[in-house]
Amino acid sequence: MDIGVLLPTGKAQWGTDGDPRELIAFAREAEELGYSSLFANDSLLSPRIEPLTMLAALAPVTERVTLGTGALLPFLRRPVQAAQSLASVDLLSGGRLAVAVGAGFPGRFGRPLYELSQLPWERRFARLDETVALWRALWSGADSFRGEFHDFAALPPATAPFRPGGPPVWLGGGAPAALARTGRLYDGWLPYPPDPADYRTGLADVRTAAQEAGRTAADITPALFVSVRIDDRPEQGRPVLEAYAKANYGLPLEELEKIQAVVAGAPEDVAAGLARYRDAGARHVVARLGALDLPSQREQLRRLAAILPEPGRPTGGNAAQCSAA
Template sequence: MDIGVLLPTATAQWGPADDPRELIALGREAERAGFSSLFVGDSLISPRIEALTMLAALAPVTDTVTLGTAALLPFLRRPVQAAQSLASVDLLSGGRLTVTVGAGFPGRFGRPLYTLSELPWERRFARLDETVALWRALWDGADSFHGDLLHFDDLPPTTRPARGHPPIWLGGATPAALARTGRTYDGWLPYPPDPADYASGLHAVRGAAADAGRAPEDVTPALFVSVRVDDDTESGRRALDDYARAVYGMPLDRLEEIQAVVTGSADQVLQGLQRYADAGARHVVIRLAALDLPSQRDQLERLAALLPALRATSAQKSSAPLRSSGVQ
């Protein structure tokens, strides 16, 4: 299993005395501790370090970790320029970029951002898929692109990634998103609160992949989950409630209705994450539920101690037949 961390690039996750330049040191510590990847979020809702700027800063000071977005919102950027920025990060990192994309959500996390981007909310999923198709075409050297929504003639030569295409994952768990993931994306990064929903979603993704002539291993099964290692479940939930209110403006009981959340003692966290491994997750992106950088570092150290056990469990699950995940 690949196990990564989401770096706290949003100011809501910093303390008054925190220096955002410490995010680079935190990323390097995560790599040394054995984490497989470093991911960053993307939004205009809360002040934060811009996602691709953060990855560009990490690229030359890390060696092996995957650098990823969770999730990049392509509609916030001009599509051709975004392709060049992504290719540049991939080049600077030596081919370590993974791009999770999303189309935004209803409410304050979606529609107002489309207004700021001067794009219509309608047909946002078609626009997302066409943007990804445009990126891939540009990286293949295309000089024009004609979709239903995006039209470009006489495209100039663009920066090419270190690899042909960086992997592009989709974040989302609606039936339509599952079908689109299986058909055209390289990975799936949802955050379902119930591992059973993860298992059923992965079954649907693999079914769509098979229908499109793709193999199950063509789509990386990933998971985004908020984690807090504490003395026990009660103290962990109190800290997570503070986190949910500070970052999302909602109590924990509402947050965990829509997002995967795991907390408690080290053994309890291990058991909670293993339930998702049992459901098929093979790349877990962990958001450290803490509200200042020293506490983030403490959570990183606590989770690093769990890495050998998590990977051992995943290795056992990976050796089982695929039908255990519902795929024949």
């Protein structure tokens, strides 16, 4: 199982006196520690470093790690421009980009973003799928595209990504429709179910949909987002996680644990919690580190690396190939 980390690109994770330029050093340390990927998330509702800007900055200063979006919200960007930006990051990184995408969720993380983008909330999933299809067409050299939401009689020559056909595109989400769409259309699955049993059944549904579409399990990377916090005395870490949940999601920890994967406790407890998801089928974990300033983020980065044998080491090939498998 590959282990990656979600970069603390949000201001809520820098701390009051944090300097986001330190994220470069954070990323380089993660690679040195053996993590297999570095992911950056996306939003307009809280201050943060824009994810494609972050990954472009990391492309020349890292060598091995997969650079991922988790999850990119395509409706926030014009689709042809987004395809160009993604191809550029893939090219500059030597083919190390993985693009996890989402359509947004109901409530405070969904509708307000659509209002900012001046796009309708309705049929957002169909729009997402077609946008990804347009990206793939551009990456493959298409000179036109005709769809329900995007219609281009003539497309300009596009920057070719490093890999023929472009980077792998993963889908986030665990609803039945998302599972079916992942199996039919996407290269990876990046959910965050709080129960490993739900991960197991969801992955089975993804693979069934893939088989029905003439694909195989090997066509889809089974990944997982999970919040992680390691403390020798777990009772001391619980208040920190509580503050983390409220600062990042506006939810008390008890409510967050009902909808998102959270693994916390002593080192052996965290190792066992991650192993349960591995046994359920996860093969690429992206860990959100439960800390609210950059020094604490780096401490958790080191603590997680210390409990994982060969952290983030691919079982074969390089990290980008493993992520696309």
